[in-house]
Amino acid sequence: MKKRLLLLASLITILFIAACSSGDSDEANGTSNGNDEDGITVWAWDPKFNIKALEIAEESYKAENPDFELNVIENAQDDIVQKLNTSLSSGTTKGLPNIVLIEDYRVKSFLEAYPDSFHEVTGSIDVNDFTPYKVAATSIDDKNYGVPFDTGATGLYVRTDYLEEAGYTTEDLQDIDWNEYIEIGKKVKEVTGKHLITNDHNDFGIIRVLIQSAGSWYTEDDGVTINIADNEALKAAFEVYKNLVEADLMAVHSDWNQLLEAVNSGSVASLPTGNWFTPSIKAEESQSGNWAVVPIPSLPGVEGATHASNLGGSSWYVLNIDGKEEAVDFLTSTFGSNVEFYQELVKEMGAIGTYIPAMEAGAYEISDEYFGGQEIYNDFTKWSGEIPEVNYGLHTYAIDDILIVSMQEYLNGGDLDKVLENAQKQAETQIK
Amino acid sequence: METTNLNKSIKQKSEKYKFKPKKGLIGWIFILISVILICLFYFYPMLQALLLSFQSGAGVNLQFVGLENYTRLFSDPTFLAALFNTVIFFLIQVPFMIILALMFSVMLNNKKLKFKGLFRTAIFLPAVTSLVAYSVIFKYLFSNNGIINTILMNLSIISEPILWMSDPFWAKIVIILAITWRWVGYNMIFYLSALQNVDESIYEAARMDGASAFQQFFKITIPMLKPIILFTSITSTIGTLQLFDEPMNITGGGPGNATLTISQYIYDLSFEYTPDFGYASAVSFAIVVMIVFFSIIQFKLAGDKK
Numbered sequence: 001m002k003k004r005l006l007l008l009a010s011l012i013t014i015l016f017i018a019a020c021s022s023g024d025s026d027e028a029n030g031t032s033n034g035n036d037e038d039g040i041t042v043w044a045w046d047p048k049f050n051i052k053a054l055e056i057a058e059e060s061y062k063a064e065n066p067d068f069e070l071n072v073i074e075n076a077q078d079d080i081v082q083k084l085n086t087s088l089s090s091g092t093t094k095g096l097p098n099i100v101l102i103e104d105y106r107v108k109s110f111l112e113a114y115p116d117s118f119h120e121v122t123g124s125i126d127v128n129d130f131t132p133y134k135v136a137a138t139s140i141d142d143k144n145y146g147v148p149f150d151t152g153a154t155g156l157y158v159r160t161d162y163l164e165e166a167g168y169t170t171e172d173l174q175d176i177d178w179n180e181y182i183e184i185g186k187k188v189k190e191v192t193g194k195h196l197i198t199n200d201h202n203d204f205g206i207i208r209v210l211i212q213s214a215g216s217w218y219t220e221d222d223g224v225t226i227n228i229a230d231n232e233a234l235k236a237a238f239e240v241y242k243n244l245v246e247a248d249l250m251a252v253h254s255d256w257n258q259l260l261e262a263v264n265s266g267s268v269a270s271l272p273t274g275n276w277f278t279p280s281i282k283a284e285e286s287q288s289g290n291w292a293v294v295p296i297p298s299l300p301g302v303e304g305a306t307h308a309s310n311l312g313g314s315s316w317y318v319l320n321i322d323g324k325e326e327a328v329d330f331l332t333s334t335f336g337s338n339v340e341f342y343q344e345l346v347k348e349m350g351a352i353g354t355y356i357p358a359m360e361a362g363a364y365e366i367s368d369e370y371f372g373g374q375e376i377y378n379d380f381t382k383w384s385g386e387i388p389e390v391n392y393g394l395h396t397y398a399i400d401d402i403l404i405v406s407m408q409e410y411l412n413g414g415d416l417d418k419v420l421e422n423a424q425k426q427a428e429t430q431i432k
Numbered sequence: 433m434e435t436t437n438l439n440k441s442i443k444q445k446s447e448k449y450k451f452k453p454k455k456g457l458i459g460w461i462f463i464l465i466s467v468i469l470i471c472l473f474y475f476y477p478m479l480q481a482l483l484l485s486f487q488s489g490a491g492v493n494l495q496f497v498g499l500e501n502y503t504r505l506f507s508d509p510t511f512l513a514a515l516f517n518t519v520i521f522f523l524i525q526v527p528f529m530i531i532l533a534l535m536f537s538v539m540l541n542n543k544k545l546k547f548k549g550l551f552r553t554a555i556f557l558p559a560v561t562s563l564v565a566y567s568v569i570f571k572y573l574f575s576n577n578g579i580i581n582t583i584l585m586n587l588s589i590i591s592e593p594i595l596w597m598s599d600p601f602w603a604k605i606v607i608i609l610a611i612t613w614r615w616v617g618y619n620m621i622f623y624l625s626a627l628q629n630v631d632e633s634i635y636e637a638a639r640m641d642g643a644s645a646f647q648q649f650f651k652i653t654i655p656m657l658k659p660i661i662l663f664t665s666i667t668s669t670i671g672t673l674q675l676f677d678e679p680m681n682i683t684g685g686g687p688g689n690a691t692l693t694i695s696q697y698i699y700d701l702s703f704e705y706t707p708d709f710g711y712a713s714a715v716s717f718a719i720v721v722m723i724v725f726f727s728i729i730q731f732k733l734a735g736d737k738k
Binding site: 078081082085088089091109110112113114115201202252253254255258394395397398401402404405407408426429430 | 491575597704
């Protein structure tokens with residue numbers, strides 16, 4: 001018995017020592033967590049877009065601050081989300097970057113879940129310089145947390161040669177709604193045999209585009225109250241989706257590579273998506289001159305329906321750790337205020353920001369031969385200013401997953417009102 | 433006289449063992465290290481997870497909610513769908529794989545078989561591949577214009593490509609095929625090694641009595657392998673209940689949530705949606721309960737009635 005007590009005692013002592021020592025080492029490492037004074041660490045994804053933009057920003061900032069050092073760590077977006085969640089929830093700041101790129105749909109959940117972990121940038125940037133929808137996406141209660149970056153302004157990429165074959169021009173695609181576009185699509189399909197669009201049933205991007213174009217979202221303006229069952233825009237979007245499927249105008253892909261293949265091989269006639277898709281279209285050089293970008297069709301019969309919407313897009317956030325001042329300075333003097341930098345961005349890589357002075361300075365008036373000489377960047381920025389402002393709220397992806405299942409039920413013959421009512425109930429129980 | 437002496441010496445011997453505290457202590461110290469490490473890295477986190485499962489909230493704003501997370505489980509359609517999928521995978525895939533592994537092992541155990549090593553390696557090889565790598569390859573094999581569809585169409589078995597990833601039924605089939613491919617060889621190795629221990633003379637005697645190959649298989653091989661079959665079905669059950677990599681990488685849980693597994697739901701709750709680690713750990717404890725439950729059933733079904 002005594003022995004056991006002794007054993008237990010020694011066990012506890014060792015555990016205690018182990019616990020203490022691990023605490024010590026944390027503290028010791030806390031101060032030198034890779035963010036030493038002259039280096040700013042950034043986590044971002046997509047080397048061709050976001051990281052390239054960072055490199056251009058670094059160059060521009062270095063002209064003024066030659067000692068500046070930027071360590072860009074490239075990770076897939078999913079990995080960044082996961083790493084941020086694990087680090088922030090564990091309460092340790094060890095290994096966290098100074099700046100992180102977060103998608104607009106997702107950022108509110110981070111800001112809400114880890115309220116003290118992000119550094120406010122209110123006052124460091126002039127919010128009037130940025131497109132309103134982007135400011136809404138990066139702020140909570142008038143407090144700005146993000147330096148807005150790219151716009152996800154959407155357009156309808158169309159194959160002009162296919163349209164021509166079916167007897168249409170891009171003029172016929174201006175200011176139409178989805179029902180009219182579906183009629184055009186039927187004709188195109190008849191003549192060319194090509195699907196009108198391609199979509200992944202598991203990716204609800206297109207539905208989000210449609211409802212935001214009518215100024216609606218899954219949640220009310222407070223970002224929390226579920227708005228599914230009585231959401232006219234969502235209903236209309238579901239109907240459009242079903243019409244596209246039933247008229248056999250929608251090809252199906254199941255991942256990004258299949259999407260690229262469908263578009264680049266010429267097996268679809270159009271694609272409504274964010275402007276960041278431009279480089280992927282241009283990757284297929286043989287189709288140069290065969291593409292154009294028009295505004296997306298509007299939702300039929302919905303009040304406040306527009307031709308502008310947003311898909312994706314992300315912004316820069318500064319974490320509340322050592323080096324935040326320098327990080328903020330870097331962001332505000334590049335992404336936050338530098339017109340020349342934005343001109344460089346669009347010239348080098350076709351990235352469109354949401355910085356209004358850059359738009360006004362004519363940074364985007366570049367005609368693109370690939371799109372038949374169309375000034376697509378200018379068009380996108382114009383549409384970007386028309387995007388209805390919505391609050392993405394906390395639960396975009398959770399509701400997405402619920403609605404993806406609802407869509408399957410609806411496509412299989414379910415009654416739309418009932419399907420959405422069920423989704424509303426489910427979302428209300430699931431999301432707290 | 434002799435017997436009392438003997439008794440005495442036995443008694444002395446046993447007393448000798450009893451009064452050797454040092455020997456015991458050294459033994460304890462040896463296992464102490466692993467005991468501490470296991471406590472630290474297994475039981476302590478488990479305990480923390482259990483405590484966490486009584487809390488709920490976004491990210492770090494956790495609040496104590498008692499058993500609410502567990503009652504929420506039963507009214508959460510996504511969890512119930514994930515549970516349903518997982519049970520389907522487990523009910524269909526585990527028996528299918530076990531039978532296949534048994535067949536392969538008996539075939540490979542055949543003394544007359546040539547190139548045995550080659551076949552064994554070929555069947556075992558999938559088990560050493562990375563889960564993610566093979567999942568991605570399966571995804572491409574079964575893509576809409578992938579090689580499987582091409583072959584089936586060239587053989588005129590189907591006239592239009594099957595949209596494997598977009599159909600709830602076929603998506604489940606793909607997942608089942610994938611995990612079966614990955615794990616058959618692994619289970620087969622257990623059976624093969626067990627078969628080495630089965631005395632050849634038993635089969636010889638059976639043959640002398642005129643037993644057919646089928647009779648030999650069902651009356652000798654299966655009973656002899658019973659403990660191993662039990663072991664592999666329990667490990668496979670646990671593996672299937674924790675299924676994550678394959679649905680994550682091949683179908684992403686889709687279409688809809690037709691291939692969503694419980695583990696993937698935990699991932700979604702923690703990293704995909706606004707993180708609710710409390711509810712996520714309640715879901716993970718649901719897996720624990722299920723594993724215990726199914727393992728007990730398997731023990732009861734297959735175990736000796738002692």
